[in-house]
Amino acid sequence: MFGLFHKSSDRPLSEKGLLGVLEYSQKSSRCIGQLADDNRVSANNLMTYGSVLGDDLTDVTSRLGHLLIQWSNILMEFQDSVDQYRDTLKSITVKEASLQPGRDQKRKLRDQIERLQNSLSSMDKVNNLKEQLAQLEEFTAPDEAEMSNFKRIATREGLYLLLNGMHAMSSKSDIISTFGKYIVDELDVDPVKAGEERRPYTGAEKTKRIQEDAQRAIEQWNPDKAKVRRTLTAH
Amino acid sequence: MFGLFHKSSDRPLSEKGLLGVLEYSQKSSRCIGQLADDNRVSANNLMTYGSVLGDDLTDVTSRLGHLLIQWSNILMEFQDSVDQYRDTLKSITVKEASLQPGRDQKRKLRDQIERLQNSLSSMDKVNNLKEQLAQLEEFTAPDEAEMSNFKRIATREGLYLLLNGMHAMSSKSDIISTFGKYIVDELDVDPVKAGEERRPYTGAEKTKRIQEDAQRAIEQWNPDKAKVRRTLTAH
Numbered sequence: 001m002f003g004l005f006h007k008s009s010d011r012p013l014s015e016k017g018l019l020g021v022l023e024y025s026q027k028s029s030r031c032i033g034q035l036a037d038d039n040r041v042s043a044n045n046l047m048t049y050g051s052v053l054g055d056d057l058t059d060v061t062s063r064l065g066h067l068l069i070q071w072s073n074i075l076m077e078f079q080d081s082v083d084q085y086r087d088t089l090k091s092i093t094v095k096e097a098s099l100q101p102g103r104d105q106k107r108k109l110r111d112q113i114e115r116l117q118n119s120l121s122s123m124d125k126v127n128n129l130k131e132q133l134a135q136l137e138e139f140t141a142p143d144e145a146e147m148s149n150f151k152r153i154a155t156r157e158g159l160y161l162l163l164n165g166m167h168a169m170s171s172k173s174d175i176i177s178t179f180g181k182y183i184v185d186e187l188d189v190d191p192v193k194a195g196e197e198r199r200p201y202t203g204a205e206k207t208k209r210i211q212e213d214a215q216r217a218i219e220q221w222n223p224d225k226a227k228v229r230r231t232l233t234a235h
Numbered sequence: 236m237f238g239l240f241h242k243s244s245d246r247p248l249s250e251k252g253l254l255g256v257l258e259y260s261q262k263s264s265r266c267i268g269q270l271a272d273d274n275r276v277s278a279n280n281l282m283t284y285g286s287v288l289g290d291d292l293t294d295v296t297s298r299l300g301h302l303l304i305q306w307s308n309i310l311m312e313f314q315d316s317v318d319q320y321r322d323t324l325k326s327i328t329v330k331e332a333s334l335q336p337g338r339d340q341k342r343k344l345r346d347q348i349e350r351l352q353n354s355l356s357s358m359d360k361v362n363n364l365k366e367q368l369a370q371l372e373e374f375t376a377p378d379e380a381e382m383s384n385f386k387r388i389a390t391r392e393g394l395y396l397l398l399n400g401m402h403a404m405s406s407k408s409d410i411i412s413t414f415g416k417y418i419v420d421e422l423d424v425d426p427v428k429a430g431e432e433r434r435p436y437t438g439a440e441k442t443k444r445i446q447e448d449a450q451r452a453i454e455q456w457n458p459d460k461a462k463v464r465r466t467l468t469a470h
Contacts (some may be wrong), residue, residue, distance in 0.1 A: 010287040018236025027273040035266035038259045045255025050390070052245040057387065064394065071401075141429035152292065155285070159299060159419045166306075166412035169423040170405040177401035181464055184394045191384040194376035229416055 011103075015096070022090055029082040038073035043068035055201035063116045063183045063207040067176050067214055074218070083163020086156035092151055099147055102140040129169045160229040172218050176215040179214035183207050250331070257325055264317040271343040273454075279301035283373045290436035298418045298442040302411050302449055309407045309453070317398020321466035323393035327386055334382055337375040344368040350379050414449035418442050 043065045050061025109129055153174050186203030278300045284295025348364050421438030 014287050016285050017280045017286070021277050021284060024277035024280060025271045028270055028277060031266050031270040031273060035263055035270065038262040038266060042256050042259035044265060045252045045259060048252030049249050049256060051252070053386065054383075057390065061390070099337055117454030137295050145427060145429035145431075148289075149286065149424075152422055152424045155292065156419055156422045156424055157297070160416065163412045163415045163419065166408055166415075167441035170408040170412065172399055174409075175403065177398045180398045180401075181395065184391055184398065184464070187387055187391045189384075189387045192380060194380035196380075229419070 004016065012127055015093075018089065018093060022086060022093070025082055025086045025089075029079050029086065032079040032082060036072040036079065039075070040072040043072070046130070054198065055190050056186065056198075056203065059201065059207055060183055060187050062212045068210060070218060071173060071176045075178070076170055078169035079162055079170075081168070083147065085091050085158045085162035085165070088154055088161060092154050095147060095150055099101055099143055102136065106133060106136055106140070123191050140231055144234070148196065149231070164223065164229060167223055168221070171223075172221055175214055175217045175221070179210050182210045237453040250328075253328060257321060257328070260321045260324075261355065264314050264321065265285070267314040267317060271314065274305055274310070278307070289433065291355075291421065291438065294436065294439050294442055295422050297419055298446045299415055301417050301446060302418065305450065305453060306408060306411045312407075313400050313404035315358070316396055317404070320321060320393045320397035320400070323389055323396060329388050330385055334375070334378055337371065337378070341368060341371055342376070344371065355404055355439055390393055399458065401465060402458055403456070406458075407456055410452045412450055414445050414452070415446045426468040 001225075044070070047062050047065035050065075052055040052058070053061075109132055112132065113129050116129070166190060186207050188198065188201065190199075192198045247295050281296050281303070282300035285300075286294040287293070288296075342365055344364055348368065353363070355425060421442050423433065423438075424434060425434075427433045
């Protein structure tokens with residue numbers, strides 16, 4: 001009998017874990033959305049800060065600010081991937097719920113059999129219940145098997161969605177960081193003494209091109225084929 | 236006179252922007268920390284979910300869970316970079332504060348001169364104030380010039396810190412996503428009919444090696460030399 005009880009207490013542990021994933025991946029998703037928002041406001045403030053501080057600071061903070069705002073869009077795409085991951089795992093709980101009535105009935109029968117066997121009651125009664133249980137188990141077996149199959153498929157699908165999203169987010173973020181540095185390189189940091197004029201800023205054409213190239217690199221980005229996994233629900 | 240007033244109203248705009256960057260980059264930093272926490276809890280729940288669902292799900296969720304927990308560490312390092320970025324920009328406001336008394340005095344003198352000139356008062360009084368202003372401007376000019384130099388250096392430094400951090404975060408996150416997919420690939424998703432046994436899981440050795448390789452790749456990761464910028468305050 002231990003086997004049966006062991007099994008029925010395993011399920012709640014697994015369910016608890018799954019509900020935890022759903023809860024905390026939703027929290028993660030919200031964090032990423034919040035980060036996208038805060039970063040956007042911060043980038044706008046960076047542009048305001050530099051807007052009146054001379055040609056070089058004005059240009060560099062403006063170009064980089066626009067790139068950092070792009071980063072917020074990248075984060076929002078990633079938030080979307082986390083949501084898809086979550087939705088996919090949630091489909092497991094939805095499917096599990098449809099199996100619950102049958103499972104409850106089986107547990108009830110097992111409890112009854114256990115009780116009657118301990119109380120040394122009539123074998124007839126016990127055998128009758130055992131037969132009911134066997135029938136119910138046979139009847140629900142295909143659905144339980146399908147559930148077990150589905151769990152693997154949905155888990156794999158969900159994790160691929162998460163990891164594909166992470167791949168896109170990291171590749172695009174790295175584009176921001178690389179091109180961003182090229183822009184910052186244009187800042188003139190040579191010290192100028194009081195009364196001297198800072199030499200005229202000549203980087204504007206270059207930073208414009210860098211920003212456009214970065215934009216294009218992000219738009220045209222495609223996942224590394226060796227790394228991406230085809231998913232069923234990804235759009 | 237317009238030039239002077241223009242300048243004095245420019246400064247608050249720039250300061251407002253800088254304070255905005257400080258406020259919202261702090262919020263970003265907190266979001267990243269929160270994301271690291273939520274992701275860690277989610278990863279632990281993923282392991283709990285899979286822990287009782289058969290050899291393949293148990294192994295894959297456990298190995299991937301550990302990788303995702305690594306991702307939280309990567310996020311915490313990134314949080315550190317955002318904090319360094321913020322601290323570096325904050326040093327500008329600290330330095331600005333030390334110039335404030337002199338600036339207030341100059342503004343007061345300019346206001347007085349403006350008022351007296353409009354009221355057609357004695358030229359002597361006006362000329363005296365103008366001389367005071369000129370002396371004060373000469374006296375504070377070196378500090379103001381140094382402030383202007385410092386602003387460029389600190390801004391560049393801060394932005395490099397942020398972008399270097401973003402480079403590290405994205406490269407390491409991509410390691411997680413790449414190796415993570417190799418682990419998920421080991422999940423057996425072939426459907427099994429009711430009554431049939433799932434074929435024995437054979438991926439455990441492989442996923443162990445993948446997790447160790449990922450760990451090593453993250454630990455031994457070094458920034459792309461063409462992309463990184465040397466900073467003064469980075470450790």
